[in-house]
């Protein structure tokens with residue numbers, strides 16, 4: 001692949017303030033939230049499209065000149081998804097950030113991809129509507145990035161993933177052609193489902209330039225809760241029981257005792273350093289009856305403490321969980337996470353996976369805090385090791401990989417919500433087998449025959465170096 005020539009940039013017909021080759025701008029686009037400095041890769045040029053026409057022109061020219069193009073948004077990705085590992089163009093989508101139309105009568109909104117998740121909900125407030133599947137990073141991540149990774153969050157247990165709320169997309173293919181995929185109708189049986197193919201494709205198949213999203217009514221009643229347990233395995237079993245019993249829970253998160261200690265240290269808090277479940281309930285009526293039902297299931301597991309609240313008490317109850325991403329990063333001065341762990345397994349295997357991780361932590365003598373969206377079988381973990389100690393770091397990386405492979409072996413997936421990016425490519429064959437990966441590669445080759453869109457992501461390398 002070649003780097004963008006001055007002729008290519010001239011052919012794009014962009015204003016001077018729509019592209020940059022300065023070191024500062026290239027550096028800003030060389031990494032995402034979890035990229036270690038040694039793993040950053042700068043693009044040759046950053047381009048800020050302002051319309052579908054701009055995106056189409058960039059992709060058509062890039063295909064003609066064989067230049068890689070990597071879509072880039074808020075860079076909150078955790079798998080190097082937006083890092084332009086082969087250089088070329090970083091296509092920064094953040095200037096395309098308008099709300100185009102709200103249709104309350106259909107419960108739909110049309111947005112450009114650079115809009116932040118929280119901005120969607122702000123625009124919907126006066127209609128009593130909201131977009132429910134936002135990830136925890138909903139106020140710092142764009143809807144384009146969320147679509148591209150099929151993000152999900154703490155409310156997935158009730159509302160599903162971002163992809164479940166996408167109705168129609170306008171996308172630009174590698175050759176610059178503009179295609180509408182999906183429909184604004186509630187159901188369809190029409191042809192191949194290209195919309196769901198684009199969702200989760202991490203900018204490797206097309207660039208999203210407009211999205212029609214489905215919406216829900218804001219619930220009249222909300223409550224939150226926090227439950228302290230004696231062991232994480234008991235907490236995980238209780239969480240699985242709550243979901244299996246059909247409690248209408250909107251969020252159900254767990255943290256282990258090490259994660260609780262990290263939250264305390266970060267917040268200067270006084271929570272018990274014990275495993276905890278965090279719950280949220282949404283309803284239009286009968287929320288207290290639902291909580292009573294939940295309590296009957298919790299009682300089977302002898303919790304050490306159970307608290308429920310509404311209004312401002314909700315925020316207080318959830319504070320430790322909310323701050324955990326920063327708290328884990330801040331805890332050790334001499335140890336780093338080898339990579340952000342993000343696994344999902346069938347609910348019945350959740351307690352087994354947690355037990356497996358904790359046993360491995362003892363056996364390998366490495367701290368591994370666990371937390372996550374237990375209600376949907378998603379677990380986050382970090383294997384902490386000292387990067388300056390070669391042997392310990394290698395042990396940490398190997399431990400991380402062993403855990404991911406065990407989750408896949410349990411019938412789960414190597415990534416519940418962060419996507420494959422470059423970090424999880426090595427597990428694609430474990431999870432999908434050779435024929436599965438071959439089928440994915442055939443789709444990639446059909447839509448992007450020159451391989452210009454976000455190369456070096458999702459699919460593992462093949463012998464010819466692609």
Ligand SMILES: Cc1cc2nc3c(=O)[nH]c(=O)nc-3n(C[C@H](O)[C@H](O)[C@H](O)COP(=O)(O)OP(=O)(O)OC[C@H]3O[C@@H](n4cnc5c(N)ncnc54)[C@H](O)[C@@H]3O)c2cc1C
Nearest residue numbers: 073074075076077135136142144145146148151152203208
């Ligand atoms: C504190 C924190 C908490 C987080 N919590 C969650 C969570 O609860 N759930 C979750 O799922 N994730 C979570 N994440 C990860 C991250 O926020 C998501 O992956 C998010 O969807 C990325 O959005 P972004 O705008 O930052 O995209 P980027 O990181 O900039 O890009 C992500 C991917 O999207 C592609 N892309 C971006 N825009 C487009 C477009 N218009 N068309 C095509 N491709 C595009 C990029 O090429 C890249 O592959 C968290 C991250 C942080 C830092």
